[in-house]
Amino acid sequence: MSIKLINIGFGNIVSANRIISIVSPESAPIKRIIQEARDKGILIDATYGRRTRAVIITDSDHVILSAIQPETVAQRLSNKEDISDEG
Known part of the structure; x- marks a missing residue:
């Protein structure tokens, strides 16, 4: 099984296998999710x-x-050129 890593900006990387969703922060429910997580x-x-x-x-x-x-994050998720670890 390979681990695919996605650059989310400024050198920060997230495991693509762990991502459930990528959303915009504009709506009230997402703002509520952010506050609850904080x-x-x-x-x-x-x-x-x-x-x-x-x-x-x-x-x-x-x-x-x-x-x-x-x-941009979604495009990086679908690209094959992202950082990945084959091992």
Whole structure:
């Protein structure tokens, strides 16, 4: 089984196998998910102080904030050129 890693900006990498969804942070339900994750201590802020443009939800219920567009993350997820570990 190979592990596929996705760059989510600024050198931060997430395992593609763990991603459930990639969404925009604009809606009220997503803002509520972000606040609840912050309160539980399962929020990972990978924006480096920039505006949040994508919210990545993982199968471990962690919520990851990224400063790149959801479309860009999805495109990197589907590309074969991303960092991967064959072993």
